[in-house]
Amino acid sequence: MSNKFFIQQLKQNGYKITPQRRAIIEALAEAPLAPKASEIWEKIRQKHPDISPDTVYRNLTLLADLGMVQQIYLRSKETSRFEINIPHHHHLVCLKCGCYYCLEGCLVNEQNLKAAKQKGFTVIGHALELYGYCLSCKEVRGEGLKREGKGENES
Amino acid sequence: MSNKFFIQQLKQNGYKITPQRRAIIEALAEAPLAPKASEIWEKIRQKHPDISPDTVYRNLTLLADLGMVQQIYLRSKETSRFEINIPHHHHLVCLKCGCYYCLEGCLVNEQNLKAAKQKGFTVIGHALELYGYCLSCKEVRGEGLKREGKGENES
DNA sequence: ATCCTAAATAAGTTTATTCTTATTTAGAAT
DNA sequence: ATTCTAAATAAGAATAAACTTATTTAGGAT
Structure with a gap:
């Protein structure tokens, strides 16, 4: 829940803590919905006008690869969304309007992974x-x- | 198995059969591995030098949306791959080298979908x-x- | 066979994402 | 506190993917 947890996780994996990374984690934690990369970039620019979009993309990918953040592939022509990954779950994505819904729990169990x-x-x-x-x-x-409109989302 | 099946499916869903669509289905069926969009484009250009990349992207997405083709999100910085979807299955994707392996069967059952x-x-x-x-x-x-090299794949 | 219309395409433009390289910096060692 | 080095960043270039619009075409109707 706390941002400190994410910082700690990064450190444990040998990554450095930069102001940019703090800002990205903050933005993700504060966002009411799972934001798109561009939305995170826009938000951070208010405080850190010099952050580059590349840094945002790079770190979102890193956080996703570490399993700390979940990337939702919306298909359609929608760009991916990123959400802080607690608790882990999956999504329903509408191919027509691009909206998505969160499912409770995980559909993949240990047995599936054998x-x-x-x-x-x-x-x-x-x-x-x-x-x-x-x-x-x-x-x-x-x-x-x-696809038509952009649809509304649900956290 | 036969390309005719895919043509028939398109017709049933109200889509027109164009030479471009035939070529894309052919290219997918003949490919030994799940090709990337760019690879499909390159292959088709040998016979149809005037096909646009947009047409390839558009139709691959259409086939995936109809469930006839499976799009494999390779993450990393790899671009997606597309494979003809028989039988339906899932994949293991390596975050480091970008290689992937096919799993037999489907991990998602009816119960999961309730x-x-x-x-x-x-x-x-x-x-x-x-x-x-x-x-x-x-x-x-x-x-x-x-990520390092491109890794080898497995059909 | 010809006509008609919505669908599909090509071409060119725009946007999103990634890559490359030079510079800066976090954090460890001194 | 200073130095050091690999990691991280910014900036700009390159690529991938999607959009826009004018044109063409598949396939049904005549």
Whole structure:
């Protein structure tokens, strides 16, 4: 919950604590919804006008690779969203309007992962998105798969 | 297995059959590995030098949205790969070298999807990637998360 | 066979993301 | 406190992916 936890995790993995990294973690923690990379960048620029977008992308990817942050692949033409990963869970993503919903709990259990272990693969995280159509888009399904508005989200 | 099946599926969903779409399906079916969008584009250009990359991207997305093709999100800095979706399965993706392995079967069952249905969400597909470190990258784990070579794949 | 219309495409533009390189800095060692 | 070095950053270039618009075309209707 606390940002200190994330800082500590970074240190434990041998990464340096920079003002930029603090700002990114702060922005993620304060955001009401899972923000896009561009939104995080915009937010941080208010206080740190000189932060580069590359730094934001790079660190979001790092946090996601470390399993501290979850990247939600929204498909469609939507860009990914990032959310602080507590508790771990998965998402429903609408292919038409791009909205998404959080599912409680995790659909992948230890048993699912045994094949990976047998191959000698060390799993440190996973991403699962279920794609389909939300309630309000279902009726208009017939209109092809063109996306319309941006849709509203749910934390 | 046959390309005709994919053509038929497109027709059933109300999409037109264009030479470009035939070429994309052909290229996917003939590829020994799951190709990247750019690789498909390059291959098709040999016969159809005038096909635009946009058409390739657009149709790969369409096929993925229809569940006929599976898009593998390789993370890292690798671009996605696309494979013809028979039989449906999931992947192990190495965060270090970008290689991937196919898992047999599907880890998501009907029971997993009940929450989605309760929300009135119609699931037409899903993507699940397990991220971690392959056997040969495991030892070098300590070197941070920088990616090195491109790694070899497995169909 | 010809016509018609929505869908699909190509071309060019725009945006998002990643890469490259020179510079700066966090944090360890002195 | 100062020095040192690998890691991190900023800036700008390069690439990937998506959008916009005018044109073409698949496939149904005539």
